[in-house]
Amino acid sequence: MTVTFFAPCPRGLEALLQDELEQLGAQAVVVTPGGVEFSGPFELCYKANLESRIASRVLWRVFHGRYRSEQDLYRAAYDLPWPDWFSPRDTIKVKVSAQQCPLRSLEFVTLKIKDAVCDRFRASTGSRPSVDTRKPDLRIDAFLERTGVTLYLDTSGEALFKRGWRRVSAEAPLRENLAAGILKLSGWNGEQALLDPMCGGGTILLEAALMALNISPGVGRSFAFEKLSHFDERAWRALCRASRSRERPRIPLAIHGSDLDGVALKAARANLETAGLSEVVKLEQADVLEITPPADEGVLITNPPYGVRAGDPVELSAFYPRLGDRLKRHFAGWRAYLFTSDLRLPTLIRLAATRRTPLFNGALECRLFEFKMVRGGMRRSPIT
Ligand SMILES: C[S@@+](CC[C@H](N)C(=O)[O-])C[C@H]1O[C@@H](n2cnc3c(N)ncnc32)[C@H](O)[C@@H]1O
Structure with missing residues (x-):
């Protein structure tokens, strides 16, 4: 099955990210300021997380539609099959960003989306995930435009520029x-x-x-996609082995x-x-x-x-x-x-x-x- 992803990156590096993703097999690539949208099989996000040197994150697009009110956003989020994707034992964080959004409070929107996900879990499984704003297992991103909303499940977890080697920070380090x-x-x-x-x-x-x-930048670190119910551990292990075998x-x-x-x-x-x-x-x-x-x-x-x-x-x-x-x-x-x-x-x-x-x-x-x-x-x- 083909799914759609969005990979944000530092502005100015979109064309380089496009090249990287196309080399990894990305289809239907669309460059926007600050990121690249692309499609492919779900496993493509394993590769992009492991190998992209430019992406900041890889987000899986789970919903795109129109909205007018907070209630529309609640409904859109409630209708998604979250319990098929992860367990109520996983902790979550909802992050909302917006461009020309007419709604008054993004904090309230964040709360509504979080409630929708938790209510859906409770209705389907009898229990709900807890919120952890510092180190959640899974992040849900909402991006609001004037009339459209996109919901994403973040497959990266920690941002991809955190490669895992920065033990000590010097003055004004670059990402x-x-x-x-x-x-x-x-x-x-x-x-x-x-x-x-x-x-x-x-x-x-x-x-x-x-x-x-x-050396793949993501080799040795963990990713949020490993928490998803349909995580294919064998495919992931094979990708990691292949990446290690290419190291000089x-x-x-x-x-x-x-x-x-x-x-x-x-x-x-x-x-x-x-x-x-x-x-x-x-x-x-x-x-x-x-x-x-x-x-x-x-x-x-x-x-x-x-x-x-x-x-x-x-x-x-x-x-x-x-x-x-x-x-x-x-x-x-x-x-x-x-x-x-x-x-x-x-x-x-x-x-x-x-x-x-x-x-x-x-x-x-x-x-x-x-x-x-x-x-x-x-x-x-x-x-x-
Ligand atoms: C903006 S920081 C570089 C950060 C680096 N790119 C990183 O990601 O960690 C600038 C560096 O220039 C160094 N620096 C300042 N004057 C210098 C000089 N005359 N000779 C050599 N290094 C100098 C500072 O010690 C500082 O580490």
Whole structure:
């Protein structure tokens, strides 16, 4: 039987997610801002959860229809066969999001949908699931538009960017799926030298190592779909085995990270160790303004400190020109990708950006700036 899914992702990465899902066999793919809708057999969500580096979640669409009142929403939710899908012993959480919804209180809508699910369970089985807003077994998502409502059962559980290796958080860490998207946008092929000279807790390095070694991002973690009554454990085990058999041996790779801050490096080390990747990535404590490249050519990808979350904007205005100088003098032959919400960066760094890709870090509008470092200097970018 074919079912429909929706996978949300960081805005700006929808096309990459579409590619990933199509490679996994997704049909009827529709790209919308912030996510991708697709169809396939139910087991397709096992694959998407296990293998997508870009999706934030994979939601199974269980209802789509029109509504006018809270009572319509209650009815729509009550009529679904929830007890066929999971047990009343599983805990649930209902999450409602809306765009142009005319109803007054989303909290009240949340309550109505939760009541509908519980009432349906009580009528069919005599007992009802409990609510756990912190760590539920299953999440029910409702998305309300002006006249339409879509209900989803979340097949992921914990968000997919929680890969399970982040033991220690450094300052302003990137989400893992955003880091993976940035790596893909850079065109890094897994063999070229890679350097993140302001690596913080090592998110970019870890995602790079997983990609280069063909390690599925979801391998080893659990998913909400395992709680569903029709969970096909044999099919899931077979997918996990197949994924493990495609992994490359964990040998040292040309993936290099450095940071000025010893505490950040400690976090990166701990995270690499948790992921079993400490032998694969080289780490070093260094000031980016004093580093030399680890190879003649390569790809530098980094997420410098920026005003909103880290770093003083005034200090940063002094830092960027020096960073530009360092890249110009020492990194000829490299492509550099700087991910930031500071749109002054190309002006301050005094390098001509060859590409600027808009991306969102949550609600924060950012850019991925590309600079191709050529010998003999570069013109400053006329536009910012
Ligand atoms: C926004 S954070 C990077 C976060 C990282 N991408 C992650 O996901 O964990 C910026 C990092 O730049 C580092 N940094 C700031 N100035 C530096 C410098 N002059 N040289 C090297 N690293 C520096 C900070 O210590 C911080 O870890």
